Amino acid sequence: MIALLRRDLALALRSGGGFGLSLAFFLIVVMFVPFGIGPNSATLATIAPGILWIGALLACLLSLDRIFQLDYEDGSLDLLATAPLPLEGVVAMKALAHWLTTGLPLTLAAPLLGFLLNLPAGGYFWMFLSLLVGTPALSFLGTFGAAITVGLKRGGLLLSLLVLPLYIPTLIFGAQSVTLHLQQLSNATAFSVLAAISLFTFALIPFAAARALRVNLR
Amino acid sequence: MFLPDLGKYTVPVLGAYAVALLLILILTVQSLIRAARIKRDLAETEERRKHHD
Amino acid sequence: MSLWEYANPRRFMRLTDIVLPWSAGGAALLMTVGLIWGFFFTPDDYEQGSTVKIIFIHVPAAMLAINTWFMMLVTSLVWLIRRHHVSALAAKAAAPVGVTMTLIALFTGAIWGEPMWGTYWAWDPRLTSFMILFVFYLGYIALWAAIEDPDTAADLTSILCIVGSVFAFLSRYAVMFWNQGLHQGASLSLDKAQHVADVFSNPLYVSIAGFILFFIAMVLLRTRTEIRARRMSALIARERQEAA
Numbered sequence: 001m002i003a004l005l006r007r008d009l010a011l012a013l014r015s016g017g018g019f020g021l022s023l024a025f026f027l028i029v030v031m032f033v034p035f036g037i038g039p040n041s042a043t044l045a046t047i048a049p050g051i052l053w054i055g056a057l058l059a060c061l062l063s064l065d066r067i068f069q070l071d072y073e074d075g076s077l078d079l080l081a082t083a084p085l086p087l088e089g090v091v092a093m094k095a096l097a098h099w100l101t102t103g104l105p106l107t108l109a110a111p112l113l114g115f116l117l118n119l120p121a122g123g124y125f126w127m128f129l130s131l132l133v134g135t136p137a138l139s140f141l142g143t144f145g146a147a148i149t150v151g152l153k154r155g156g157l158l159l160s161l162l163v164l165p166l167y168i169p170t171l172i173f174g175a176q177s178v179t180l181h182l183q184q185l186s187n188a189t190a191f192s193v194l195a196a197i198s199l200f201t202f203a204l205i206p207f208a209a210a211r212a213l214r215v216n217l218r
Numbered sequence: 219m220f221l222p223d224l225g226k227y228t229v230p231v232l233g234a235y236a237v238a239l240l241l242i243l244i245l246t247v248q249s250l251i252r253a254a255r256i257k258r259d260l261a262e263t264e265e266r267r268k269h270h271d
Numbered sequence: 272m273s274l275w276e277y278a279n280p281r282r283f284m285r286l287t288d289i290v291l292p293w294s295a296g297g298a299a300l301l302m303t304v305g306l307i308w309g310f311f312f313t314p315d316d317y318e319q320g321s322t323v324k325i326i327f328i329h330v331p332a333a334m335l336a337i338n339t340w341f342m343m344l345v346t347s348l349v350w351l352i353r354r355h356h357v358s359a360l361a362a363k364a365a366a367p368v369g370v371t372m373t374l375i376a377l378f379t380g381a382i383w384g385e386p387m388w389g390t391y392w393a394w395d396p397r398l399t400s401f402m403i404l405f406v407f408y409l410g411y412i413a414l415w416a417a418i419e420d421p422d423t424a425a426d427l428t429s430i431l432c433i434v435g436s437v438f439a440f441l442s443r444y445a446v447m448f449w450n451q452g453l454h455q456g457a458s459l460s461l462d463k464a465q466h467v468a469d470v471f472s473n474p475l476y477v478s479i480a481g482f483i484l485f486f487i488a489m490v491l492l493r494t495r496t497e498i499r500a501r502r503m504s505a506l507i508a509r510e511r512q513e514a515a
Contacts (some may be wrong), residue, residue: 144434148414148427158417162410162431166438168403172445189448197441208434215426222311224321230386231324234379235310238328241378242485245371249489253496260503267506 001085001093008097011070022102023109026059030113041118048117049127049178055113056106056131057138057167061160063102064142067094068150068213077150081217087210095136095143095205103135126178126187133195134174140201141166147209151216170197280498283357287491294491298484305478313470325383327475331482332375336404339369339486343411344436347429357494359425360501362432363415364493368486370408377401396447403442407435421501 033051034044071077080090110131111124119127145163149155173194180187224231309327316323343362350359380398381391392398414431418424 141438148431149417151423152417155417158413161406161413165403165406165410165435165442169438169441169445172442172449176449193445193448204437205434208430212427212430215423215430218423222321224324225315227321227386230382231321234325234328234382235306237378237382238332238375241371241375245368245489248367249492249496253492256496256499256503260499260506263503263506263510267510 001089004080004085004090005093005097008094009100022059022062023105025062026055026106026109027113029055029058030116033117045118045120048114048119049123049182050175051117052110052114052119052127053131053134053171053175053178056103056110056135057171059106060102060135060138060142061163063098064146064163065149065156065159067098067143067146069146072150072216077213078217081213087213088206091143091147091206091209091213092202095140095209098143099136099139103131103139107131107135120182123178123182126181126191130174130177130191130194133191133198134170137170137194137198137201138167140198140205141170144205144209144212147212147216150213170194173197280357280502284495284498287495291488291491291495294484295488298481298488301477301481301484303481305474305476305481308474309471309478313474316471319387322383322386323471325379326471327478329376329379329383330475331479332372332379333401334479335482335486336369336373336376336401339365339372340404340407340436340439342490343369343432347432350425351429351433356425356501357498359429360497361490361494362428363425364497365490366408366412366415367493368489370405370412372482372486373401373405373408377405394450396443396450399446399450400443403446404439407439411435421504 030051033047037043037047068077071080081087083090107128111119111128114124114127142163145159145166148162149159152158173190176190177187177194180190306327310324313324315321343365346358346362346365349355350362377398380401384393384398385391411428411431414428415424418427
């Protein structure tokens, strides 16, 4: 399992694509928001947590179709499916690799980009923490979407349509964890539900995704 | 007119009924047309296979 | 004789040959009666005026919008567990009906909301939940359309339907947490009689029965179409094989 994770990470780093691309996309989305709605600092401050969350979520989508596509095309996915390691484990490792190359960098970048949107001082810690806890759920759900669309030739757009609705609860509780804190309210419920959703996806998504992969490899 | 007096809400009430009936009609017509087309195509295909055998 | 007998496509066709005309006729009758009763022969509500007449479409459509998804969930599970093709095709056939009902609920709700709440759209939990349900339907239908092999499509859409159900359910609670809303509670419930007065509830029941029959008729008709389409593609595939 560790070997698989290391291989995926090495591939992601070597090809360079996914890693830097998502971060650049995130930066551009965040930069475009003031262009769209005007440079007023007070307005930007109120929408900053939501924009950062949506930006991270969209940036996460970009690299999803690469999770299985290359392995599917060169046949290594067939090998992985027949290997002694259960396919569920493969899926979990793929999702983890996706998070380490996409979710984690986005989480680290979010507080920096928060300055651009005039995120209020109290929000940085919770912005970081909510993304740290929430983005793994995005990677796992995305892996599920990737497993469903892996056999399709042009699955990219469809993948977004399938995965985005699944992101709704994570987005709501993630952004609320920050916003409620900034409004001096307790964000304990929002944050613990966010964590619960992440744990829930770790536990169940590998099974659903593995089942979808088996169908596609049939 | 034999329409009931809907008062100041004539437009919204009639609009809601019109939109709903239109959508139901679209669904029904689309389902019927597709049903008829597939039924005809299947009959043709089966006919062709019978002659073929 | 068990229910599973009807999972055989030929038996299903024979059964629906009889059931379909009756459900279609019943739907036409009850919908006409319910809507005409509701539209022409109910008084205006003292608060909502004549807009209360929208309830006879809005509530049945909203009920069906949600229950169609449940039906798809059940038939998807049946397909995954027992591999009955009719079940998978019924789920496929139901989705467009669900979308139509969701759209009707959203549109009539918006038209009703403007005079009552002063706005066509508010990010109220119920309204938002329906919008979310709508995108779930779209994803499901798009996935069916994208996959060529029918069994693969049935498998993958079933898995999506199950995972989607969990997240649609979560979204509903997320949305309720996120915003408390304008929308009143459920209009009909067995234990609480105060919601809707009898003058309105009687035609409403007729209309709901009519919509349910309409749903059944549509799903049966579309499932029959899917079964025929499936058979045709199998025949054509065999033809190609023989030619090759």
